[in-house]
Amino acid sequence: MSPLVIVPLLFSLFLNLSLAENTINVQNYGAKSNGKTDSSKAFVNAWAVACSSTSPTTIYVPRGNYLIRTAYFNGQTCKSKAINIRIDGTLLAPSDYNVIGNAENWIKFEKVTGVSIYGGTFDGQGSGLWACKNSHKNCPKGTTALTFYDSNNIILSGVTTQNSQMFHILIDTCHNVKLQGVKISAPGNSPNTDGIHVKLSTGVSIMNSHIGTGDDCISIGPGNSNLWIEGIACGPGHGISIGSLGWKIEESGVQNVTVKTVTFTETTNGVRVKTWARPSNGFVRHVLFQHIVMINVQNPIIIDQNYCPNHEPCPRQGSGIQISDITYQDIHGTSATKTAVKLDCSKTNPCSSIKLEDLNLSYKDSELKEVSEYVDSNEDVAKQSVSGDSEESEGSGSNCDYRDKDSLSVPYLSRNDKMRHEMWFCVNSKPSCFGLKEFCLITGLNCSSYPSESKMKKGKKTFQLTMDYLKKKSDLKKQKEVYDEKQKASYALFGFSWHSWYLP
Numbered sequence: 001m002s003p004l005v006i007v008p009l010l011f012s013l014f015l016n017l018s019l020a021e022n023t024i025n026v027q028n029y030g031a032k033s034n035g036k037t038d039s040s041k042a043f044v045n046a047w048a049v050a051c052s053s054t055s056p057t058t059i060y061v062p063r064g065n066y067l068i069r070t071a072y073f074n075g076q077t078c079k080s081k082a083i084n085i086r087i088d089g090t091l092l093a094p095s096d097y098n099v100i101g102n103a104e105n106w107i108k109f110e111k112v113t114g115v116s117i118y119g120g121t122f123d124g125q126g127s128g129l130w131a132c133k134n135s136h137k138n139c140p141k142g143t144t145a146l147t148f149y150d151s152n153n154i155i156l157s158g159v160t161t162q163n164s165q166m167f168h169i170l171i172d173t174c175h176n177v178k179l180q181g182v183k184i185s186a187p188g189n190s191p192n193t194d195g196i197h198v199k200l201s202t203g204v205s206i207m208n209s210h211i212g213t214g215d216d217c218i219s220i221g222p223g224n225s226n227l228w229i230e231g232i233a234c235g236p237g238h239g240i241s242i243g244s245l246g247w248k249i250e251e252s253g254v255q256n257v258t259v260k261t262v263t264f265t266e267t268t269n270g271v272r273v274k275t276w277a278r279p280s281n282g283f284v285r286h287v288l289f290q291h292i293v294m295i296n297v298q299n300p301i302i303i304d305q306n307y308c309p310n311h312e313p314c315p316r317q318g319s320g321i322q323i324s325d326i327t328y329q330d331i332h333g334t335s336a337t338k339t340a341v342k343l344d345c346s347k348t349n350p351c352s353s354i355k356l357e358d359l360n361l362s363y364k365d366s367e368l369k370e371v372s373e374y375v376d377s378n379e380d381v382a383k384q385s386v387s388g389d390s391e392e393s394e395g396s397g398s399n400c401d402y403r404d405k406d407s408l409s410v411p412y413l414s415r416n417d418k419m420r421h422e423m424w425f426c427v428n429s430k431p432s433c434f435g436l437k438e439f440c441l442i443t444g445l446n447c448s449s450y451p452s453e454s455k456m457k458k459g460k461k462t463f464q465l466t467m468d469y470l471k472k473k474s475d476l477k478k479q480k481e482v483y484d485e486k487q488k489a490s491y492a493l494f495g496f497s498w499h500s501w502y503l504p
């Protein structure tokens, strides 16, 4: 063996030895891998040892099932600035939901710095609680499976969380958190089982993860900035949501969020922003949704500033949340409903700088025929196909009345294309449909950059549109006057739905 080979060998031997010296096996602290003995104390004791060590330490959890009642890892007095937790086994919550159903957290890290978890499965065994909730009995609220609170420099890699009673992973008041290769799963009908909820945090990234749950795959609460979400497969679930926001008057805003390269499969929403319809000083700004595939998604793109889940009595004021600078770019696939894009903005704080670029969302195949009949100039079929859309909320397309066929055909509907892209807009509170030009005219939106007809003819089929509310009141007035003059009507200014199809 040449010296050149020996040196790295020795070096790696040295590394392994030093690693071994600082590895703490939870079984040496009494943890039992039989899935029956409560191992909470053993885990917390192992943590205490790692925490008091001045050098980097690894806590090791061998294969097997470990019953954990609740475990709370506090890092406030830790000397160690790097604790790795390597898990080959599964941590099990008590299967009787009454045991911890009223505890807020099952496993919680608080005030920790430099904690990394590699591998392992966290199983919340929540099915009993979901059944209770789904039968509308009086049930405990449920516990969040894995929480990081007030912590910095966290890594979760290759971690699986499943069947949580409530949220699976909660990142609350943290800075610099990386989640990668995370797998989260719970059935589509399990209530409130959000995959990852992030709030009041900065510098969180969620990469290359699979999330299927009964609620939002990822939900983004107030007070987040510099959030990066990339490479996610979401479904079943309610999509990726910013919100609900704006319940409180004083609320910190959400800014600089990137959501890219995500596939939504059969989810109820794709990318959503939701706010309560009541006063608040919060905001959402500088958000990019990019390279997204929708597979049969009910609301692929939705801004809902009149959020009202489960037909509860909800506030009906104008949402105070100011939404601005949101870009939707390269989003394609299929919508399970006719409303591929719904922007229902606040009536007191209308959205501004919403950019829609390269969208190609078609209504699911089974309906194409119905729509194409309509294009073959059968107006009655058109009316039916739109008004029959019972799942849509009031005004967003119900009773949509097809008015001006020619305006729809310019500039997106190029009759020479094999695929014809048809879209129309329905303004809330008036059951009428419009082509884009007309729509911009009456809503007072400044629609500045949709492709010209000549560009369309040159084969640019995707659609680009930048919308902004007109800055000057006088411009809006002028625009509306022109329209009113023409149509002798006036329409609501805020919110609309955009229906689009590709037609064979």
Ligand SMILES: *[C@@H]1O[C@H](CO)[C@@H](O)[C@H](O)[C@H]1NC(C)=O
Pocket: 203, 225, 226, 227, 228, 256, 258
């Ligand atoms: C936005 O967030 C990303 C990380 O998610 C960060 O790299 C970038 O610097 C942030 N931009 C601003 C203007 O804060």
Ligand SMILES: *[C@@H]1O[C@H](CO)[C@@H](O)[C@H](O)[C@H]1NC(C)=O
Pocket: 332, 333, 360, 362, 419, 461, 462, 502
């Ligand atoms: C839009 O999507 C349809 C259906 O997936 C596809 O056939 C068509 O080529 C796409 N159009 C563009 C311009 O990407």
Ligand SMILES: *[C@@H]1O[C@H](CO)[C@@H](O)[C@H](O)[C@H]1NC(C)=O
Pocket: 446, 447, 448, 468, 470, 471, 472, 475
């Ligand atoms: C509309 O938007 C374009 C591009 O942002 C801008 O140049 C133009 O001044 C705007 N028009 C009005 C009337 O606000």
